[in-house]
Structure formats: C-alpha cells, structure tokens
Amino acid sequence: MKNINPTTTRAWKELDQHFKEIKDEHMRDMFSNDKERAAKFTMQWEDFYVDISKNRINETTRELLLKLAEECKLEEAIESYFSGEAINQTENRPVLHTALRAAKDAEIKVRGENVVPEVEEVKEKIRAFCEEIISGERKGYTGKAFTDVVNIGIGGSDLGPVMVTESLEFYKNHLKMHFISNVDGDHVHETIKDLNPETTLFLVVSKTFTTMETLSNATTVREWFLKSVPEKEVSKHFVAVSTNLEKVEGFGIDRENIFPMWDWVGGRFSLWSAVGLSISLAIGYDNFASLLEGARKMDEHFKATPFKENMPVQLALLTIWYNNFFKAESEAVIPYSQYLDKFPSYLQQAIMESNGKSVDRNGEEVDYETGTIIWGEPGTNSQHAFFQLIHQGTKLIPADFIGFKRSLFGDKSHQDKLMANYFAQTEALLNGKSEAEVVDELKAKSFSQEEIDRIKTFKVFKGNNPTTTILIDKLTPESMGKLIAMYEHQIFVQGVIWNIFSYDQWGVELGKQLANKILADFESKSVEDHDSSTKNLLEFYLK
Ligand SMILES: O=P(O)(O)OC[C@H]1O[C@](O)(CO)[C@@H](O)[C@@H]1O
Numbered sequence: 001m002k003n004i005n006p007t008t009t010r011a012w013k014e015l016d017q018h019f020k021e022i023k024d025e026h027m028r029d030m031f032s033n034d035k036e037r038a039a040k041f042t043m044q045w046e047d048f049y050v051d052i053s054k055n056r057i058n059e060t061t062r063e064l065l066l067k068l069a070e071e072c073k074l075e076e077a078i079e080s081y082f083s084g085e086a087i088n089q090t091e092n093r094p095v096l097h098t099a100l101r102a103a104k105d106a107e108i109k110v111r112g113e114n115v116v117p118e119v120e121e122v123k124e125k126i127r128a129f130c131e132e133i134i135s136g137e138r139k140g141y142t143g144k145a146f147t148d149v150v151n152i153g154i155g156g157s158d159l160g161p162v163m164v165t166e167s168l169e170f171y172k173n174h175l176k177m178h179f180i181s182n183v184d185g186d187h188v189h190e191t192i193k194d195l196n197p198e199t200t201l202f203l204v205v206s207k208t209f210t211t212m213e214t215l216s217n218a219t220t221v222r223e224w225f226l227k228s229v230p231e232k233e234v235s236k237h238f239v240a241v242s243t244n245l246e247k248v249e250g251f252g253i254d255r256e257n258i259f260p261m262w263d264w265v266g267g268r269f270s271l272w273s274a275v276g277l278s279i280s281l282a283i284g285y286d287n288f289a290s291l292l293e294g295a296r297k298m299d300e301h302f303k304a305t306p307f308k309e310n311m312p313v314q315l316a317l318l319t320i321w322y323n324n325f326f327k328a329e330s331e332a333v334i335p336y337s338q339y340l341d342k343f344p345s346y347l348q349q350a351i352m353e354s355n356g357k358s359v360d361r362n363g364e365e366v367d368y369e370t371g372t373i374i375w376g377e378p379g380t381n382s383q384h385a386f387f388q389l390i391h392q393g394t395k396l397i398p399a400d401f402i403g404f405k406r407s408l409f410g411d412k413s414h415q416d417k418l419m420a421n422y423f424a425q426t427e428a429l430l431n432g433k434s435e436a437e438v439v440d441e442l443k444a445k446s447f448s449q450e451e452i453d454r455i456k457t458f459k460v461f462k463g464n465n466p467t468t469t470i471l472i473d474k475l476t477p478e479s480m481g482k483l484i485a486m487y488e489h490q491i492f493v494q495g496v497i498w499n500i501f502s503y504d505q506w507g508v509e510l511g512k513q514l515a516n517k518i519l520a521d522f523e524s525k526s527v528e529d530h531d532s533s534t535k536n537l538l539e540f541y542l543k
Contacts, residue, residue: 003361003499004072006324007368011068018064019325026464027056027430043309045301047473048482050311054430055318055398055466056326065317066307068497074307077496082303084110088266088503089361095503096262097269097488098299101292101481110264122260122274127285129239129259130277133201134173134284141233142198147176150191151278152221153205154181154213155349157241160271160484161205161278163346164291167339167480170408171283179278180221183213188220197225197237203277204240207267209247212512218251241274266503268350269488287477294481295488302489312489315400318468319490320497322398323372330373332390332399334382336422337475340402344376347487354491356507357500370498380421391429391461398466401426402483406474425467432463 006012031037031053041053041062057065080087084094099108099115107114132138136145151161158181165177178191202221206214225237239257240248248258259274271279272292280288298312307313322328333344355371377385379401390397403422407415438459442452472479495502518538521527527538 005360005499006068006072006497009068009071011064011071015064015068015325018060022058022061027054028463030058043311043314045311046297047479048311049471051469052314052318054426055468056464057321061321065321069307069313069317072497074493074496078303081492084108088501090501090504094264095266096264097266097272100265100272101296125259126274126277126280130280130285133281134175140198141229141236144199146201147199148178148195149175149201149203149278149281150178150180151203151205152180152214152217154211156267156270157205157207157214157275159346159349161276163342164271164279164480165282166342168283168287168477169339171287171477173284175281177278177282180217181213183216188217192221192224197229200237202238204238204253205275207243207261207270209242209244241277268353283477290477291481294478295485298482298485312486313493315468316490316493319372319494323369326396328396328398330375330397332397333374333376334379334399334401336379336401336403336418338378339475341378344374348374350487351491353505354502355494355498355500360499361501370500379425380418383421383425390465400468400470402470404472404475408475426469428461429465429467430463432461435460
C-alpha cells in the first residue's frame with residue numbers, strides 16, 4: 001500500500017478552502033464572538049494546562065485537522081510506533097525510546113524478543129553506579145571521592161543530558177557537571193584546565209562510537225589524564241555509553257564500564273537510556289526515575305486520549321496548520337523559566353533533525369513544506385531581544401509559551417512578575433493595539449494632534465499573532481519528563497501527516513564525509529580537488 005500524500009486527502013482540500021475563508025479573521029473577533037472559546041480550546045491533564053485558544057483556528061479548523069489525522073492513518077501509526085514495528089524503514093529499525101520508560105511488567109518485542117527486562121537490567125546498573133559515585137563509596141585512583149563529572153558526547157549524546165541537567169539544577173547534588181561536545185579544542189581545554197584528575201569521572205557517550213568530535217575529545221581528555229596518572233587507573237575514571245561495545249573496548253574502556261544502549265533508540269531521543277547517566281548522577285537515580293515516569297505518563301496520555309483532547313496531537317496539528325496553510329517559516333518556543341534555557345536548542349535537534357526531510361515515505365520528492373524551523377530563548381530575556389519582530393515584524397511566528405505556576409524557591413514577588421509578563425505577552429500578541437487605542441492613549445498624554453498624526457502608525461500593533469500557552473504546576477523531574485515526551489510525540493505526529501521518515505538523519509552525513517576529506521587534505525597539503533571558493537579558503541587557511 002502506498003503511503004498517503006497528505007495533500008491528496010479530502011481533508012487537505014477542505015482545509016485549503018477553509019484557510020481562504022478564515023485567514024484574515026482576527027482572533028480578537030473570534031474571542032468576542034464566542035464567550036466559550038477559551039474553554040473549548042483548553043486541554044487539561046494531570047498538572048498540565050494547555051490553552052490553544054489564542055491560535056488562528058475555529059471549530060471547523062480543528063475538525064478538519066482531525067479529519068486529516070484520520071485520513072493519514074494516525075491511529076494505526078501510533079499502534080505501530082509503540083508496538084515496536086520497524087517504522088524507521090530506511091534503517092530497518094523500530095523506534096522505541098518509549099520502551100525505556102515503559103512499566104517494568106510491559107512486554108515490548110523487538111525482533112521477537114521482549115526488550116523490557118534488558119532495559120530494566122541497564123537501569124539497575126545505572127542506579128547502582130550512581131549511588132556508589134554520589135555516596136562517595138566508589139572512589140578515584142587515589143582513594144578520593146569524585147567531585148566532578150565530564151560528559152563527552154555531541155548531538156543527542158549531549159543536548160538531552162545537558163538540557164535536563166540544567167533544567168533540573170534545583171534537584172542537583174554536590175557533583176559538578178561539565179559537558180564537552182564541540183570538537184573545538186578550546187572548548188575541551190577550557191573545560192579540563194581546572195579539573196583534578198584524581199576526583200573527576202569521564203563519561204564517553206556515543207551511540208555509534210564513530211563520531212569524530214566525541215572520539216577526538218575523548219582521546220584528548222585521556223591523554224591529559226595520562227599525563228599525571230598511570231594507564232592502569234583509566235578504568236576507575238572512564239566509563240562509556242554506546243551500542244558499539246567492540247569500539248569502546250578498542251578505545252581502552254573495560255567492558256564492565258560500558259553502559260549499553262540499543263539501535264532502536266534514536267540519538268536525539270536517547271536521554272531516557274544510559275545516555276542519561278549524567279542526569280542520573282547529577283540529580284540522583286530516584287529523580288531520574290521520576291523523569292522517566294513523567295514521560296511514561298505522557299506516553300499513556302498520547303496513546304489513550306481522544307485526538308481532540310490529546311496534547312501532542314493538537315500541538316502537531318497546529319504546526320501543520322501554520323506551516324502548510326499560513327506558510328509560516330518558523331516557530332518559537334519561549335520558556336518562562338531560566339532553568340529551561342537550553343530547551344529550545346534541545347528541541348532544535350529533536351524537531352529539525354527528525355522532520356527536515358524532502359523525500360516522502362514512498363521515496364518521492366514532496367511538493368509541500370515539511371520540517372518547521374525552531375528557535376527561542378527564555379522569557380523575559382527574549383522580550384528584550386527579539387519580541388519586537390514577533391509583535392511588529394512582517395513574519396508570522398507562532399509561539400509556544402511554557403510556564404510554571406509555582407517557582408522552586410518560592411519567591412512570590414519574582415514569580416508574579418515573571419508570570420505577569422508571560423500572560424501579558426500572549427494577550428498582547430493576540431489583541432495588539434488598534435489605531436483608535438493608540439490615538440486615545442496619546443491624547444490622554446496630551447500629545448498635540450500634529451504629533452499624534454506623525455507617530456500613531458508606528459505604535460499600532462496588529463496583533464493576531466498565534467500563541468499556545470503551556471502552563472504546568474511546577475518544574476519537577478516528572479513534569480519535565482512529560483514536557484519532553486509531549487514534544488517527542490508532536491514530532492512523530494508531524495512525520496506521519498507529512499508522510500516522511502522522522503527517525504533517520506542522512507542529511508548530516510555529507511558534511512561529516514567532507515570534513516574527513518578536508519582533514520586528509522590538510523595532511524597532504526593538496527587542496528586541488530575542491531570548488532574554487534573552497535580551494536581558495538583552504539589555501540588561505542594553510543598559509
Ligand atoms: O551518539 P553518536 O553516535 O556519537 O552521535 C551523535 C549525534 O550525531 C548524529 O548522528 C548526527 O548529528 C545525531 O543524530 C546524534 O545524536
């Protein structure tokens with residue numbers, strides 16, 4: 001059976017027509033014409049309150065988007081996703097990050113074998129290891145307890161761990177965490193310069209153990225370590241997380257110091273596996289388990305909730321509405337919590353590496369837009385940086401506003417100011433400010449008519465800028481797990497509707513191959529085999 005091109009569905013055609021009817025409607029009027037609007041477009045589940053009413057949709061839009069999901073066989077796709085079918089067809093693998101947080105007694109089969117017992121075994125290894133390191137029972141080569149942990153990894157082997165570790169900083173213990181990702185030697189040396197090898201633990205994290213950045217960084221760190229420590233002590237200070245046990249052993253890390261993972265876990269969805277070892281070390285295994293539990297609850301919500309009330313489904317359908325009908329070029333994610341500083345960068349990999357595809361599941365070039373561009377920064381900082389463009393620029397930028405009802409230190413005065421801004425921005429983006437309002441305001445400030453006429457147009461805000469408000473009770477390991485999993489499933493739904501394979505990343509391979517070629521050219525000092533621009537640049541660099 002051919003996979004469905006979404007643009008050939010009846011729902012798509014109806015959405016096209018519906019879009020023409022609704023595209024100029026102002027959300028201000030939608031609200032004043034329907035007093036029930038907010039209630040109709042709000043979803044509540046556990047500690048999550050998600051309000052999508054400040055979006056340029058009405059009930060018909062929602063119905064048609066749901067019809068699109070049905071025609072694209074979303075329900076069947078979810079079943080295949082969770083049951084371990086090889087939905088990553090270009091790599092012939094299942095996509096089972098959900099198995100990493102499944103209940104202990106769940107049965108999830110990969111190639112006929114239930115993988116849950118093996119997952120539990122690795123979790124037990126993580127738990128025991130973290131407890132020994134945190135308590136100081138397991139020590140470095142001179143008998144001192146560990147004080148610092150360095151995670152060496154890149155992409156999914158870095159972004160998830162660093163983002164969660166920083167997001168859950170409040171729950172952290174005494175261990176100081178460091179993350180080395182970039183192959184930039186300055187990054188490596190800046191990180192290790194003040195570390196004491198006697199009390200530092202290194203985690204080399206690479207699913208494939210072939211990634212140039214991680215192997216180079218790990219080699220440099222190992223050499224630095226061996227400058228002051230005998231080689232036999234490496235096993236006390238270096239552990240690895242990988243699927244590639246032979247390569248790790250080849251690097252000189254003992255088999256008992258390897259935490260395995262599996263090819264059915266995609267790098268950008270791997271923080272729930274042993275890739276999250278740094279998270280578990282930083283916040284303790286019990287908190288790591290709560291993070292997983294939150295994600296498991298979101299998995300259940302996603303599987304069992306009717307699509308109309310289903311948070312990941314509704315968020316995904318909105319992105320399709322803006323991306324494919326409004327032709328919005330990007331989406332912003334604005335967390336109103338400084339702890340979530342790295343959340344937008346984490347989502348950039350999760351979303352853009354997954355859905356940046358232009359060939360559909362039939363192997364044909366798509367003739368519609370896919371993958372959305374994601375960017376963002378925490379509020380209120382971002383209000384003083386790029387919000388001007390969202391409010392008064394020419395581009396339509398739908399934005400997710402993530403906030404928490406309660407702060408962690410309980411400073412109500414700050415929390416109220418932070419959240420006043422959070423609510424105010426979505427209200428301002430919705431309503432804008434009309435010319436009449438601007439004129440009244442200027443008159444009240446005793447501006448002359450001449451001055452009013454001169455400046456009024458600059459002060460008008462058109463409004464009608466869509467936002468989704470994701471309001472969560474409190475930032476905890478569990479709510480963080482739910483939040484991340486919500487976006488993971490949003491990515492899945494987008495991929496199903498766009499009819500693309502979300503779980504490979506062939507697009508990053510070419511650059512890697514060329515980097516290796518150029519590295520070889522540096523050695524041989526021969527740069528002939530390049531386009532003239534690259535050749536000139538290489539010559540200039542080598543001079
Ligand atoms: O964990 P590895 O195998 O070192 O890969 C790191 C990253 O490289 C990629 O394969 C490509 O950037 C990512 O998907 C992955 O997260």
